[in-house]
Amino acid sequence: MAKSGLAARLYRGEADLNIVGRRKLWFGVAGVLVLIAVLSFAISGFKLGIEFAGGNSFQVPASVGTLDQAERTVDDVLADEAPGVEVVSAQKVGGTSGEFYEMRTGQLSAEQANAAKTAMAQEFGIPADQISGSQVSEAWGSQVTSRAFLGLVIFIAVVSIYLVLRFEWRMAAAAIVSLLTNLALTAGIYSLVGFEVTPSTIIGFLTILGFALYDVVVVFDKVQENTRGITANNNVTYGEASNLALNQSLMRSLNTSVVALLPVGGLLFIGAGLLGAGTLKDLGLVLFVGMAVAFLTSILLATPLLVLLKNMDPRISAHNKRVLSRRAALARGEITPKGPRTAAPAADTPIDPDAAALAGAAPKVGARPAGKRPSGARGGRPAGGGGNRPGGKRR
Numbered sequence: 001m002a003k004s005g006l007a008a009r010l011y012r013g014e015a016d017l018n019i020v021g022r023r024k025l026w027f028g029v030a031g032v033l034v035l036i037a038v039l040s041f042a043i044s045g046f047k048l049g050i051e052f053a054g055g056n057s058f059q060v061p062a063s064v065g066t067l068d069q070a071e072r073t074v075d076d077v078l079a080d081e082a083p084g085v086e087v088v089s090a091q092k093v094g095g096t097s098g099e100f101y102e103m104r105t106g107q108l109s110a111e112q113a114n115a116a117k118t119a120m121a122q123e124f125g126i127p128a129d130q131i132s133g134s135q136v137s138e139a140w141g142s143q144v145t146s147r148a149f150l151g152l153v154i155f156i157a158v159v160s161i162y163l164v165l166r167f168e169w170r171m172a173a174a175a176i177v178s179l180l181t182n183l184a185l186t187a188g189i190y191s192l193v194g195f196e197v198t199p200s201t202i203i204g205f206l207t208i209l210g211f212a213l214y215d216v217v218v219v220f221d222k223v224q225e226n227t228r229g230i231t232a233n234n235n236v237t238y239g240e241a242s243n244l245a246l247n248q249s250l251m252r253s254l255n256t257s258v259v260a261l262l263p264v265g266g267l268l269f270i271g272a273g274l275l276g277a278g279t280l281k282d283l284g285l286v287l288f289v290g291m292a293v294a295f296l297t298s299i300l301l302a303t304p305l306l307v308l309l310k311n312m313d314p315r316i317s318a319h320n321k322r323v324l325s326r327r328a329a330l331a332r333g334e335i336t337p338k339g340p341r342t343a344a345p346a347a348d349t350p351i352d353p354d355a356a357a358l359a360g361a362a363p364k365v366g367a368r369p370a371g372k373r374p375s376g377a378r379g380g381r382p383a384g385g386g387g388n389r390p391g392g393k394r395r
Contacts, residue, residue: 016247017243017246018243019246019247019299019303019304020240020243020246020303020304020307021243023304023308026300026301026304027301027304027305030181030297030300030301033188034181034185034188036188037184037185037187037189037191038184038188040188041187041188044191044192044194046187047088047195047196048196048197049088049089049104049196049197049198050088050104050105050136051136051198051199052142052144052197054107054137055088055104055105055106056104056105056107056108056113056133056134056135056136057102057103057104057105057134057136058074058102058103058105058116058120058131058132058133059093059100059101059102059103059131059132059133060074060100060101060103060120060124060130061098061099061100061101061130062092062098062099062100062101064101064124064125064126067090067091067092067101070090070101070124071087071101071103073120073123073124074087074090074103074105074116074120075087076123077116077120077123078105078116080119081115081116081119082108082112082116085107085108086105086106087103087104087105088104088105088106088196089103089104090102090103090104108135110135113133117131144199144202148202148206151206152205152206152209155206155209156179159172159175159176160172160176163175163217163220167220167224170306170309171223171224173305173309174302174303174306174309175213175216175220175302177302177305178212178216178305179209179212179213179216179297181297182208182209182212182290182293182297183205183208183209185289185293185297186205186208186289186290186293187205189289190285190286190289193285195281195282197282198282200282200283200286201286203283204282204283204285204286204287204290205286207287207290208286208287208290208291208293211290211294212290212293212294214256215253215256215257215294215295215298216298216302218249218252218253218256218298219246219253219298219299219302220302220303220306222246222248222249223241223242223245223246223303223306225245226241226245227241227242230316230319231315231316231319234322234326237320237324238307238310238311238316238320239307239311239320242303242306242310243303245303246299246303250299253295253298253299254295257292257294260291261288261291261292264284264287264288267283267284267287267288268281268285268287268288269284
């Protein structure tokens, strides 16, 4: 029973999951999720860190109390010294001089920052030189954003060129749509959760692009292998051969994604959640969500979209029609298939690996090559059994 279970069939590539045949469902789900992400961008927006929005940062020793107590004290000080400005984010950070709390606030003038620093020292009962502060202008954040966008454009351009040279333009188009969908969904989740956008977030987005590209290339390589010379085979449509490739590479993609998600999950849930390492949560969330979404988009979106584009090719479209016409003739009994007769699969449904070969075309293991046998009773040896064998009688 274990050999016939789903996990065993997944490992052998025999699960027969009809992924390509249900492409309308996957396209609909992806469209709804992207719409939700876009609405989140428009309504909630992103919580920009001081590196992008500009602001001030104060570092207070962790010995003053808990993080919540320190945040409330700083908020009270800001209400007196700079009305309208409050703490945007607070996190516990470790350094060479020990642990401290980093309080990020809105934009303050130099006089307001100095007055707030003095008031904080009085409230916490510590010397003023134990509280450090810094200011980040909004112009620096704009520069980081423009460079990140430029890096994204260059990455997509290089990837497109590579995919066109390695595969074809339809595979490149399907892969780029998958990558952009991955970015949109990850950014949407980031917007809904409300995590702060920092330079670590941008680095995380560029990182998941590389992971998503790897997953797509693995699947497309198998698709290319299964569909090479497919127009000479009247038994399999392009969609069926691609669906078989998905089933054959599904477990490999799943194993790769799980192995990659384990350390990232530890970074997010243990490092940022349990240990309170706040600097890790921005990078951990974008990597965890992006890698998980990359696995889904490479399986459920990239290959079905490729099949949709390939079916528009007149050569592939004519081939699919020939396959379906032959199946209809087989069902009506008008023609007799070569080799053992098997039921013809429905259009765009997963097929058995053996069905990808022409019926009766591949010889069985150990069979003699087909062809004209040399003359003679024993395949070329003279009749009579003697010949010039040593020890034979000469007549």
